[in-house]
Amino acid sequence: MKAVASSWLRLLASARSTIRRLSPLVVLLSFTAGVLAWAQSPPPSPIKVVNLIPASLSGETNQDSEPFLAIQNENPQVMVASAFTPNPFSMTGNAPVYVSQDGGKTWVLNAITPVQRMTCDITHAMATGENHPRGDLHAGTLACASGITLDESESNDVSLSTTMNVQSTRGNVDQPFVRALGVASGDRIYVGINDFNQASGRTATIDVSVDGGATYKSIPIEARKTAGQDGPSVRPAVANDGTVYAAFFGWRKFDGKTATSDIVVVRDDAAATGANPFQVLKDPSDKLPGRIVVKGVSIPWSNAPAIGQERIGSTLSVAVDPNHSGTVYVSWADKGSKGDIYTLHVRSSTDRGSTWSKADLPGTTIHNATNVALAVANNGVVGFLYQQLAGGRWVTHLAQSHDGFMTARDFILATVPADQPVEQFLPYLGDYDYLLSVDSEFRGVFCANNTPDFANFPQGVVYQRAADFTAKTLSDGTGNLVPISIDPFYFSVPVIP
Amino acid sequence: MKISPLFIGAGLLLALWGAAKAATPQVTDRAALATKSSIIFSGTVSQLAATSFAEVPKSSQTIVVKVDAIAKKPAAVSLKKGDNVTVEVKDASAFQEGTHATFYTDGWIFGSGVAVKELGHEVGTAGAETVPAPPVEMKAHGQDPITDQELLDRMKASDFVVVGRVTDIHKWNVPKPKSGAPSRVTEHDPDWHEAVVEVQSVLKGGKVKGSKVIVRFPNRNDVAWFSSPKFAKNQRGIFCLNRDQSTGVPSTKMGGQQVNVYTCLGHGDALPISDEARVRALLKNQ
Numbered sequence: 001m002k003a004v005a006s007s008w009l010r011l012l013a014s015a016r017s018t019i020r021r022l023s024p025l026v027v028l029l030s031f032t033a034g035v036l037a038w039a040q041s042p043p044p045s046p047i048k049v050v051n052l053i054p055a056s057l058s059g060e061t062n063q064d065s066e067p068f069l070a071i072q073n074e075n076p077q078v079m080v081a082s083a084f085t086p087n088p089f090s091m092t093g094n095a096p097v098y099v100s101q102d103g104g105k106t107w108v109l110n111a112i113t114p115v116q117r118m119t120c121d122i123t124h125a126m127a128t129g130e131n132h133p134r135g136d137l138h139a140g141t142l143a144c145a146s147g148i149t150l151d152e153s154e155s156n157d158v159s160l161s162t163t164m165n166v167q168s169t170r171g172n173v174d175q176p177f178v179r180a181l182g183v184a185s186g187d188r189i190y191v192g193i194n195d196f197n198q199a200s201g202r203t204a205t206i207d208v209s210v211d212g213g214a215t216y217k218s219i220p221i222e223a224r225k226t227a228g229q230d231g232p233s234v235r236p237a238v239a240n241d242g243t244v245y246a247a248f249f250g251w252r253k254f255d256g257k258t259a260t261s262d263i264v265v266v267r268d269d270a271a272a273t274g275a276n277p278f279q280v281l282k283d284p285s286d287k288l289p290g291r292i293v294v295k296g297v298s299i300p301w302s303n304a305p306a307i308g309q310e311r312i313g314s315t316l317s318v319a320v321d322p323n324h325s326g327t328v329y330v331s332w333a334d335k336g337s338k339g340d341i342y343t344l345h346v347r348s349s350t351d352r353g354s355t356w357s358k359a360d361l362p363g364t365t366i367h368n369a370t371n372v373a374l375a376v377a378n379n380g381v382v383g384f385l386y387q388q389l390a391g392g393r394w395v396t397h398l399a400q401s402h403d404g405f406m407t408a409r410d411f412i413l414a415t416v417p418a419d420q421p422v423e424q425f426l427p428y429l430g431d432y433d434y435l436l437s438v439d440s441e442f443r444g445v446f447c448a449n450n451t452p453d454f455a456n457f458p459q460g461v462v463y464q465r466a467a468d469f470t471a472k473t474l475s476d477g478t479g480n481l482v483p484i485s486i487d488p489f490y491f492s493v494p495v496i497p
Numbered sequence: 498m499k500i501s502p503l504f505i506g507a508g509l510l511l512a513l514w515g516a517a518k519a520a521t522p523q524v525t526d527r528a529a530l531a532t533k534s535s536i537i538f539s540g541t542v543s544q545l546a547a548t549s550f551a552e553v554p555k556s557s558q559t560i561v562v563k564v565d566a567i568a569k570k571p572a573a574v575s576l577k578k579g580d581n582v583t584v585e586v587k588d589a590s591a592f593q594e595g596t597h598a599t600f601y602t603d604g605w606i607f608g609s610g611v612a613v614k615e616l617g618h619e620v621g622t623a624g625a626e627t628v629p630a631p632p633v634e635m636k637a638h639g640q641d642p643i644t645d646q647e648l649l650d651r652m653k654a655s656d657f658v659v660v661g662r663v664t665d666i667h668k669w670n671v672p673k674p675k676s677g678a679p680s681r682v683t684e685h686d687p688d689w690h691e692a693v694v695e696v697q698s699v700l701k702g703g704k705v706k707g708s709k710v711i712v713r714f715p716n717r718n719d720v721a722w723f724s725s726p727k728f729a730k731n732q733r734g735i736f737c738l739n740r741d742q743s744t745g746v747p748s749t750k751m752g753g754q755q756v757n758v759y760t761c762l763g764h765g766d767a768l769p770i771s772d773e774a775r776v777r778a779l780l781k782n783q
Binding site: 088142424 | 604763
């Protein structure tokens, strides 16, 4: 049975329970009134939460963790999402992505990445410079077989089954993170990478292409001595005027359990097209490129479950106001205060990264949380997506603020048991999730326990896969029960005024 | 002797069609097709140059088929009698509305419905085929059984296939390079361990030097390695081994001698000893 969950069903369930206690006449009146009320009820909540697993894969039980999202800005009905979802029919077929062509209402799985079966990292972006209405999807993928291989690849039409065209490939790297900007001359692509091929352990790197991926140039962005390497997360952010920021963890010490790290931001004002990109933002302390937002924070590193069933060690996000490139936000997780496992912080700059708020923005020190993703909407409102372990549950928040978090609105998108299902591998939910803004919406993806239970999704939810919200069970579409697992969820939330 | 479900499925198919038709010279092709196909079903063509759900690109090669019976499908795929499936066929002129056929296919697009690509088909009279017994469910998950074809492919790509017993397990640290470059810290760190495997017989690959081999394996449960076999002391099994091309240190000293080191990284590279007959049969019949 294909189940579509919405607030309507909740109303029905509630009505049924009330009706049982009332006389037949009252029942009739109530029902009539109810129907009239429904007919005149306001439109459904503008907040949309959708389970990405298609109906035809209702039998799957994979740990589809670490989600990512790309939106075709010129045609935002088209989106591509990804997760650690294996090819559903072949051990040797291509790893798939999820594609929506109707603004996120429905999603299909299309096996088009250049990686066999399943990626072990994937991020992507859809720029619009080359005028492909269902492209251009630019992806950075890691294939993990006997070694780890990065592919930087492109699809001009994500609705087709054509395997993405690999434009650049190399090994010895970690965690590609793709952003892109479409301009008249083509697509500019920025891939944050922890590149172990770089000299002297200065591994934080941005791969830059200014010709739609035809050629890439690897640009090291770490100027200081490291503890042999930087942290895995290297995050670019691109404004409409071509300003490109990148944030990274400058690891200064590492003892196997804790990294002592600077939070560093670099900037380029010419889309990284010049001779010496990412050099303009210098720190006053040593005059070296890369502004140190915070110096020497302690970041716990655990490649085993540390917060709930999730690992920790490299949570970072940076976002720039698309229309006012001087305003930029950065968020990271560190040890925080005593007793906390992992604490999020958000800081901001309004002078192009030259100076930063001295303390966390109000209300943005979030204890026992991870998977931060920031985005700034066209009206300057900043979105702050994170997942917090609270009361034995993973709670997914989207906070929004138009005044630097002096005031904020918090939307809880999901609150699910943290101990179920049992992890199949790490990461359990992901080393990241993702948030973007388009027009007047924040759109994003997160992963969660997929039990079909309204109480777990306070804003409502739609499942494509077969689900029974009354029994709170999943089935394979032919009536056989399917165990719960981790699924990716897409959401859309209106930007606050 | 353990026979894989896919083998049974392929046999079932042969039996079914064998009953419906006289034996044909294409039996071998049919079996090969069945092995290669991830989704096999019989059905009736209901529309030409059409698709069964919106997200599938429509072309002259796409037809809609109403499913009569399913012989093989991945467990994750929801497909049942009466469903409409989009098939991208090789030669659309071979089909008309009402054509009844068995379709050997691979998955294509999964949405509100299923779209597949034809690998082959057999035209038959509607109703001629008996509805098969419960379909063979092929799982694609990393921890699920490997199919015969996949196992054969793995063995072909292996330097050695051995029957053996694990006598020791220990952690192995990648030596620091002479250049002084530090080791890497990533979430995908494999946490290499070494298993000492006492070789009892060699099924493929000639003589192994000595009676024991060193097999490196990732002990980490990271997404990059969770499908790789994890070894345990006293484990007996069949191991598909390749010379170590992953760690950068392809040999080591054992018993005072420099010996090659092997890895065993792929899904299905370590099989329980109960699979020995299956492995021997596959190697013999390849």
